[in-house]
Amino acid sequence: MKSTATSRNPLVPTLVFAALATAIVSSLGMLLVPSISQRFSVDIAAAQWMLTVNLLAGAVATPIMGRLSDGPHKKRLLLASLAAMFLGSVMAASAPTFGVFLAGRVLQGLSYGIVPVTIAIARRYVAAEHVQNTISTLSVTVASGIGIGYPLTGIIAGIFDYSYAFWFGAAFVLATICVVWKVVPAGPDTHAEKRPFDYAGSGLLALGLTSLLLTISEGPKWGWSSLLTLALGVFSIIVLVLWVRMEIRLDHPLINLRTLKQGEVLLANISAIALGAALYIAMSVSSLVAQADAATSYGLSLPVFWAGFVIFPLSAGSLAANRTVRLVAKRVGIQAMLPIGAIIMAAAGTMLWLLHSALWEILLSMLVFGIGMGASYAAMPALIARSVAAQELGSSVSFNQVLRTVGSSFGTAISAAIIATHPGLLGEASPEGINMTFLLGALLCIVLGAALLADSARRWLRKNR
Incomplete structure (x- = not known):
């Protein structure tokens, strides 16, 4: 008999807590690059490897963890991953050398694979009538949590130093391990197929x-x-x-690529790449604008203590959208939320492109971005979950997560290339480089939103013939 979580069961909050730990650990990066450069006496380009190795580890670990989460030992996998994240956070916080610090960041990269594992657990143990909402919530929690993690990182690093931010991450992950150990069903999952790896x-x-x-x-x-x-x-x-x-x-x-033949899965994966790139462009360049000197004509000269708060409206918007999605999806269907979210993100990207000279303009744009992101990110795993067999859910969602990571990498590389080829007088990003990068993020969302709308119209016409 299948054990299911009900509204009185703490399983769903526990899974959300685990997803939030992923967001907290993921936020220990971009704002801290200057601090790491100074602490280990390396240049900024070398310090940015703290982002690169973390991303590489996540891209490699996520599909493997996704496939393993389809197996019988879901709780064991989740605890082992959290333990590696805890060890990585401790290593990064106490690292005597830059090499040890990077090794800690590699272990923290397992955080990217946590969400597919929590979704596989939810699909197995949460009551059927609550599964779709739970999966949507878990998907949005990571993006929402980053909006909380960035301000916390800025506050802790601003008051103390970077190491305290990593100690905070370690404490949060340790608390998550304790809760998961107590609440998540022990297993093994007798419903899971045993298949060769x-x-x-x-x-x-x-x-x-x-x-x-x-x-x-x-x-x-x-x-x-x-x-x-x-x-x-x-x-x-x-x-x-x-x-x-x-x-x-x-x-x-490892990943059943045959599921890509299903239209909803393919749409979700294409959207993951484009929206991942657009989101990372918006976050990274907004953080750059917030900390840049006012002499650049676009910078807001915010210290690291306050710079993290620029991302906070993203979290508020995505959380609000996640609650609204449940109501709207009942009327228009979960698939419609994907183009709706992309169009809202296109509006936010356009706002950032045209209006980013004042703090309130960036805050408003990030709020709207969060609303669109919440709608889109809630729709993607829900579309996958209803299109693939339960035995393929973990690997299919993990592949979608990998594509988000690849999209983020594209966003990072393209924005870095644009800014590098449009330097200011002192080597800083020029206003032209900032504008072109914001424009690119807006165009990605506009093109995707138009394509998704056209696909929705085609499906509606076919259905109503």
Whole structure:
């Protein structure tokens, strides 16, 4: 008999708490790059490897954790992942050298794979009538939590120093481990299929994604036309093509790519790339504008203590949207929330492009961005969940999470390339570079929103013929 969580059962809040831990750990990055550069006496370009290695580890770990979450030992997997995040946070907080610090950031990268695991647990143990809302909430929690994590990071690092921010992350993860240990059903899950693990597919995907993300993240520094960039890019494409061909032929692949033939899954995955890029552009460049000197003509000269609060409205908007989505989706369907969210994000991106010279303009844009993000991110896993078998849910959602990460990498690389090719007199980002980057983020959402609307119209016409 299937054990299910009810409104009196603390399982859902526990899973949300675990997803929030992911957001807290994920926020220990962008704002702290200058502090890490100063602490370990490395330049800014080297310090940014704290972001790169974290991203690489997450991209590799997420699909593996997603597939393992479809197996019988869901709680064990969640606890092991949280334990690695805790160890990584402690290493980063107490690191005597930059190398040890980066090793800690690698372990923290497992945070990216936590959400697919919590979604797989929810699909198995939450009552059927509450599953869709729970999955939507878990997906939005990470993005919403980042809006909370950034201000907390700024406050802690501003009052004390960067290490206290990582100690806070470690304490939060430790509390999460205690709650998960007590509340999540022990297992093993007798409903889960026991299938062989795809080691070869895991290795190829890890190699391909690592090569691709390194090409994207380091391309602006190496030069897009350099031999190293081109060779690594071509190598990553070859490896990923080989991986796709192998996965399609296997009976038990790491990720069942056949599910991409289903329209809703394909829409969710395409949206993950585009919106991941647009979101990262908005967050990173808004943080840059907030901390830049007023002499640049666009900077707000905010100290790190206050700079994190620029992202806070994103959290408020996404939380509000998550509650509204449940009501609106009952009338128009969950699929309609994806184009609606993309259009709202397009409006926010346009606002950022045209209006970013005052603090209130950025705060308002981030609020609207959060509303659109909440609608879109709630729709994506819900569409996947209703389109794939329960045995494929963890791997399918994890693949969507990987594509968000890849999209974020594209956003990082493209924005870095635009800003690097449009420097100011002293090497800082120029107003033209800032405007072009914001414009790119807006165009991504506009194009995606238009494509999703056209697809919705086509489906409606076919249905009503």
